[in-house]
Amino acid sequence: MQHEREEDVLRADIAARLAAGLQTQTAPLIENDRQFAELLASLRGLRADDVDGKLKLGGFVDHPFGGEQMRCQECMYYLVHRKWCDLPELALPVEPSWWCRLWRI
Amino acid sequence: MANLLWLQGGACSGNTMSFLNAEEPSACDLVTDFGINVLWHPSLGVELGDNLQKLLRDCVSGAISLDIFVFEGTVVNAPNGTGEWNRFAGRPMKQWVNELAKAAQFVVAIGDCATWGGIPATAPNPSESQGLQFLKRDHGGFLGKSFVSRAGLPVINVPGCPAHPDWITQIVVAVATGRTSDITLDEFQRPRTFFQSFTQTGCTRNMHFAYKVSATEFGQRKGCLFYDLGCRGPMTHSPCNRILWNRVSSKTRAGMPCLGCTEPEFPFFDLAPGTVFKTQTVMGVPKDLPTGVDKKSYIALTGAAKNAAPEWAERDIFVV
Ligand code: SF4
Ligand code: SF4
Ligand code: SF4
Numbered sequence: 001m002q003h004e005r006e007e008d009v010l011r012a013d014i015a016a017r018l019a020a021g022l023q024t025q026t027a028p029l030i031e032n033d034r035q036f037a038e039l040l041a042s043l044r045g046l047r048a049d050d051v052d053g054k055l056k057l058g059g060f061v062d063h064p065f066g067g068e069q070m071r072c073q074e075c076m077y078y079l080v081h082r083k084w085c086d087l088p089e090l091a092l093p094v095e096p097s098w099w100c101r102l103w104r105i
Numbered sequence: 106m107a108n109l110l111w112l113q114g115g116a117c118s119g120n121t122m123s124f125l126n127a128e129e130p131s132a133c134d135l136v137t138d139f140g141i142n143v144l145w146h147p148s149l150g151v152e153l154g155d156n157l158q159k160l161l162r163d164c165v166s167g168a169i170s171l172d173i174f175v176f177e178g179t180v181v182n183a184p185n186g187t188g189e190w191n192r193f194a195g196r197p198m199k200q201w202v203n204e205l206a207k208a209a210q211f212v213v214a215i216g217d218c219a220t221w222g223g224i225p226a227t228a229p230n231p232s233e234s235q236g237l238q239f240l241k242r243d244h245g246g247f248l249g250k251s252f253v254s255r256a257g258l259p260v261i262n263v264p265g266c267p268a269h270p271d272w273i274t275q276i277v278v279a280v281a282t283g284r285t286s287d288i289t290l291d292e293f294q295r296p297r298t299f300f301q302s303f304t305q306t307g308c309t310r311n312m313h314f315a316y317k318v319s320a321t322e323f324g325q326r327k328g329c330l331f332y333d334l335g336c337r338g339p340m341t342h343s344p345c346n347r348i349l350w351n352r353v354s355s356k357t358r359a360g361m362p363c364l365g366c367t368e369p370e371f372p373f374f375d376l377a378p379g380t381v382f383k384t385q386t387v388m389g390v391p392k393d394l395p396t397g398v399d400k401k402s403y404i405a406l407t408g409a410a411k412n413a414a415p416e417w418a419e420r421d422i423f424v425v
Contacts (some may be wrong), residue, residue: 027244029388030388030389031387031388032385032387033379033380033384033385034379035384037356037379037383062388066413070389073408073411073413074404074407076317076319076332076333077319077321078133078411079318079419080411080412080414080419080421081414082418082419084311086319086419087321088321088322100117103263103389104386104389104390105388105390105391105403105404105407
């Protein structure tokens, strides 16, 4: 399906950007809901097609993160079959082994 | 014939509205089918002034036998314990409550305000409000821990903000028809028949709870409201998805999180900004986990559920 192909292409493109060393803001970690809401508000300020902006602000990395090995696979927003981040402010194709600061379980 | 008296303290009348909307049985059925004589009720009573005072005094003295005393709203103690902020029929309401509760065979607290203080008792509780036998989770309240009515029961608590119409009338009928032995109460004196299961019992979003698919906006047809929108369904004792509201729906069915209104802490987190309709988390993990589940098991469960989630769980499946 066309739609799925587009998502696959974008996912591969994001993977390439991350692999090439795109610097993203992985700190500070989100500790509570107030900080979560603030980050969401900043993300809402971006254009929906500003993929780089979302990756940077979200603090995306292409590997599990931290001592607890947090990753999209267990995140509440991850749709396993579509390999998709369903958080409206991100709404991006992702890989299960990635992570971002919006992670929650 | 059972005489019922209904008074209202610090309240919004929500439970009265709920009561008047009851269907199974209705408020009229109480009178016509179950022999309940409504002595007085704030929206139905005809006596005023001296006549009302006389009626209340007769209930206290025993000249009129008071079978069921229903109280809606908080007991207001302000200012400085006098109760003057809530005067009724010539004196502070708290004095009537004290005397009528002692005179009644059964005392029934309807709604969160009467049961545990509800919204008026939220910090800093300017009206010095108390529930009849609880203040939030603390046993005691206005009548004290050891209070039992003449029939030997503590206050029967029917919480909710408001309580569902049928919880109210069904409990009143059970009491009026002498079926109190059928009413067993839980640790918060709520009838088990209504408050043993959780709001989540019968929720149409259970599969999304199980497969950890989140609803991220109100009214979304896909997803469970626990993960983002603060649904308290897994830790709230209520039959809201068994005894439906208006016979057709419930909050969670309509895409609105359960606020936990039948629990003593309601409103949770004292309504601090950012705590309403928002799941509170610490480093991405919910602060309040489903009753009986610890953090370690929750994380393990989430991993397993995500791995097992079928494809359909990710689609919008609630098509009306
Ligand atoms: S919020 Fe972040 S960690 Fe969670 S699925 Fe989306 S990208 Fe992955
Ligand atoms: S919406 Fe609420 S009650 Fe329904 S399954 Fe989710 S957490 Fe439970
Ligand atoms: S769904 Fe929750 S908040 Fe709504 S009435 Fe039921 S217990 Fe109360």
